[in-house]
Amino acid sequence: MNTIGRIFSFTDFGESHGVAVGGVVDGCPAGLKLDMEQIRSELQRRAGKDLPYGVSMRAKTEEDQVCWLSGIKDDITLGSPIAFFIKNQSAHAEDYEKIKNIFRPAHADFTYQAKYGIRDWRGGGRASARETAARVVAGSIAKQLLAKYNISVNAKVIQIGDEIDRNRFADILKDLQEKGDSIGGIVECVIHGMKIGIGEPIFDKLPARLSYSIMSINACKGFEYGSGFSLVNKRGSEINNMSGGALGGISDGTDFTFRCVFKPTPSISIAQRTIDENGKSVDISIRGRHDVCLALRAPVIVESMAAITIADLLLENISRSCYAK
């Protein structure tokens, strides 16, 4: 299913080089006045406009305009589905023409072809990170709903390679770019103002639902919350009063903190060995507008998926616990 969420739900569509990417937000309560400027600026963050040139070569090109189709009138939500799309403007399909029969290393070319027997080979089609633009629009709507409940979501890159000093990220990135290589990174996200009681027991635990939505982001390979993997060598007596924001999967009202890791950009100009559709071994060197580190543009996407998830669980909690209150 290309839909996430039970009450506040988001359906995502679009191929990177098709007509457009977009989505439908369903279940957003009526009467919410949307700040379109905020949505625009979130899309700018995703486009990497705030990143130094060289770090994101896309920065110069991409310009995303949201076309609204339904669900709002005078920028106020009607309680009906909010449908929108973003036209794909810079469709350099020809860049991909020559490699259309080659399965790029660490890309979904091979699995899509195997699963569907057909694929849009232009820029990865459905598997492209281009699709995350729709997540950011839906996420911005979710953030504005959460703001009414004084809940905020903030993510940032905390590590690239071995480096944790943000002032030195640019040097590392420039160096790798010259080498035509890429690097991994870790994003940390903090949810402030959490209400007590968000998250359902057993399968819909707050951390479980969050890990599901975060791990659905392209290139994300791991999720942890609170002290995460470092707990392996901690003792109960040391950490029992550090909940990380949830107990039994339900928010306890304290800030919820999680981290996720992104693999290095698979598209690199250094020559790599791979196979084509006939299984023949070939070398490929991928040039073009590719980030050195995917994690750099991930924070706004991470915030978006977290916000969509919290909005859904917040509304679900209202209905599930209403009679008891």
Added chain:
Amino acid sequence: MNTIGRIFSFTDFGESHGVAVGGVVDGCPAGLKLDMEQIRSELQRRAGKDLPYGVSMRAKTEEDQVCWLSGIKDDITLGSPIAFFIKNQSAHAEDYEKIKNIFRPAHADFTYQAKYGIRDWRGGGRASARETAARVVAGSIAKQLLAKYNISVNAKVIQIGDEIDRNRFADILKDLQEKGDSIGGIVECVIHGMKIGIGEPIFDKLPARLSYSIMSINACKGFEYGSGFSLVNKRGSEINNMSGGALGGISDGTDFTFRCVFKPTPSISIAQRTIDENGKSVDISIRGRHDVCLALRAPVIVESMAAITIADLLLENISRSCYAK
């Protein structure tokens, strides 16, 4: 919702000190001959029967018998819902009588009370790990279905504290037990025989759905697959051909490997500071049948949740890609 899965689904119920824990497996294809002995032995693993005494003090006591209510005839699945329950035998409610008004540290007592305005304070009620017995039964059914497709799921503890040598786990555990303390641990799981094409694009990516089901296990604080968090300092040129089992969220036919971390057992005999229902600060020392390391009994639960998830995505893939094939 206490249900997980879309085609092969599992509904979980039960409080630790209520009448029973159990579940309903829906969507299991008809005609599958169940090996009841395998289910019994999986429950034994969860009960810690194979662990040295002292490591799991429950080992002596717990004995789980599955009562089948529907969905099978002569041990063969009928295609209808398979309902079952396991009686709660050793219900020492009195152990909890004296602390019924106290919120135990790192337990869900506080959040359940806040969310529902009522809770079964006996042994944590719904939030108790007791509930995982039902997951193991459902998981064993899923494993037997997957076996027909030559898919197997195997998990084991790979680290406790700083220790990765399994031969020395017992010493560490005995030492902590004497101190009345607890420790964290990491479980690794490998899925062999994966078919190509399992997992759906975008939100229902194989790793996303797996992290959701694994993070829903009590005390689990992190999930990673393939090279996971270690990718932060890897370069694209180093790791591009290590998929970890999925590309674009869809299985590529290679083994899928993931790891998850469990926090130290919150119930320890060392005195801890906490609050009671009136917010009054109190000291509490929790004695009784508590493991030193929750991770020790986790592998069979991890396997179960992974098997339930793979079974669901396997059947979903059959329906979603049928026409193309």
Added chain:
Amino acid sequence: MNTIGRIFSFTDFGESHGVAVGGVVDGCPAGLKLDMEQIRSELQRRAGKDLPYGVSMRAKTEEDQVCWLSGIKDDITLGSPIAFFIKNQSAHAEDYEKIKNIFRPAHADFTYQAKYGIRDWRGGGRASARETAARVVAGSIAKQLLAKYNISVNAKVIQIGDEIDRNRFADILKDLQEKGDSIGGIVECVIHGMKIGIGEPIFDKLPARLSYSIMSINACKGFEYGSGFSLVNKRGSEINNMSGGALGGISDGTDFTFRCVFKPTPSISIAQRTIDENGKSVDISIRGRHDVCLALRAPVIVESMAAITIADLLLENISRSCYAK
């Protein structure tokens, strides 16, 4: 799926001659004190205890006891799944031994065999009306929740054959019973105290969701609300101010009235022509404890399915419209 409902959901399980029938009610708010006597009396209604002997030959035999497994403590809901089962007591499997290879006319024997390649031939197995006992228990819980909102659900038989005078039903039924035949009937249900705003636009319209749940009852062949099929020859100027309880699929606060029709009992002692598993044509005369008119015991089942549906939409409306209020 054997589950109905999104927030207040009900999972149904059991074969008529297996160990038990039962279900799991999930999403019922915590803190609801259940009246167990009401549940018992609803089950009595389903068993036909209030019907004159001869009309329902089952009356003497069936005695349903509910075994509660989870979700309640001291009869108060905990907010966790409420699981229960009812043992199948009078399992006269031998009655069916001799016709195990025959597809009874108008029964699901043939379709189950074709769909699953296996079936529990004892009393229809999963397809038996026996399963409705679980619906009645879940429905009674839903009714008690609705009562807190001053919503009540009442159904009764309004027609049998051509007869609409309830005083003369008994004669018709006795006559048919002597002939070894059966007859159809119509049940009418009125929902009092509806809140304004229940039901969602487009697919989850109140009448759509109600028809779905009512048409899921065995032998139900039609559903209509308000003036229903009689509207075919009405003019807008005549009926525009008769909403039937919903406008645009959303309750307008007036009573909601619907009717449904049940086909004649398929099991009759008059000899009928059918086929066996080998496609061979055979005659069959079905004797045993079968009602002359299925509609007679249907009202409590109709009320139950309506209550489950209203409870779900009521809770959904709370979460969907919360911010606007």
Added chain:
Amino acid sequence: MNTIGRIFSFTDFGESHGVAVGGVVDGCPAGLKLDMEQIRSELQRRAGKDLPYGVSMRAKTEEDQVCWLSGIKDDITLGSPIAFFIKNQSAHAEDYEKIKNIFRPAHADFTYQAKYGIRDWRGGGRASARETAARVVAGSIAKQLLAKYNISVNAKVIQIGDEIDRNRFADILKDLQEKGDSIGGIVECVIHGMKIGIGEPIFDKLPARLSYSIMSINACKGFEYGSGFSLVNKRGSEINNMSGGALGGISDGTDFTFRCVFKPTPSISIAQRTIDENGKSVDISIRGRHDVCLALRAPVIVESMAAITIADLLLENISRSCYAK
């Protein structure tokens, strides 16, 4: 939820006088070549182009163009979500300006205002039949998928008022139109080529799921299949071998026939009494492009909803019964 279907799902969006109406079809298998001309002609049927002028005054005006956003390449489905929209061209908002504060009789104006605290009063907004254009596009895709399985869906108007002779429909309609009144109608639909085994036991019975989708169509007030309500005075011995297409909710391979009734068009020029937003009683006479009989344009919508439902249950059956086969 504005989404219907579990495997083959359809999400519907749009207000009648907003930017557009449209939808997202998810779960359609990859590799299906779409006949765009067929989709166009289905939309023409909905627009009433084939109806005599006077019967449908919209005929002259409405012209629907489908804009495709994703999920297809060279008219072939990719297995990803198929998103599309249809611009709202003739938005005579001013027609509604003067009655924006009045709740039109038998319309959803009142319930939407009450539920959401806000509504798009232009042409009924979300509650307008305009939304059904998106259903027809999704339905046409479903029909083309079903055609690959040799399943077809055909509906037609069989009664208007007391008239069942189609040759005399026009006279009745012209007469009513002159009077400024409207009339109800009945549509019958036959599904040919049904495979055996479609439909799930208990809640997802074929007739239950069909009634749900058909009753979700605006102005539909009743659904029946097979002999429907006429069964009230039939005897088991008479009708036992007339299944109507399903036994135990599962298709038996014979044609499935159902009927549904549509109320008279609520918008009539005859003056009617109603209330405004302040509860003040007012008279209203609704002029403009309104059909005399809603049922006339309903067949293609009925076919669409039936096709979407059958496609979903067909794919579900493939996954649920796969292992048994």
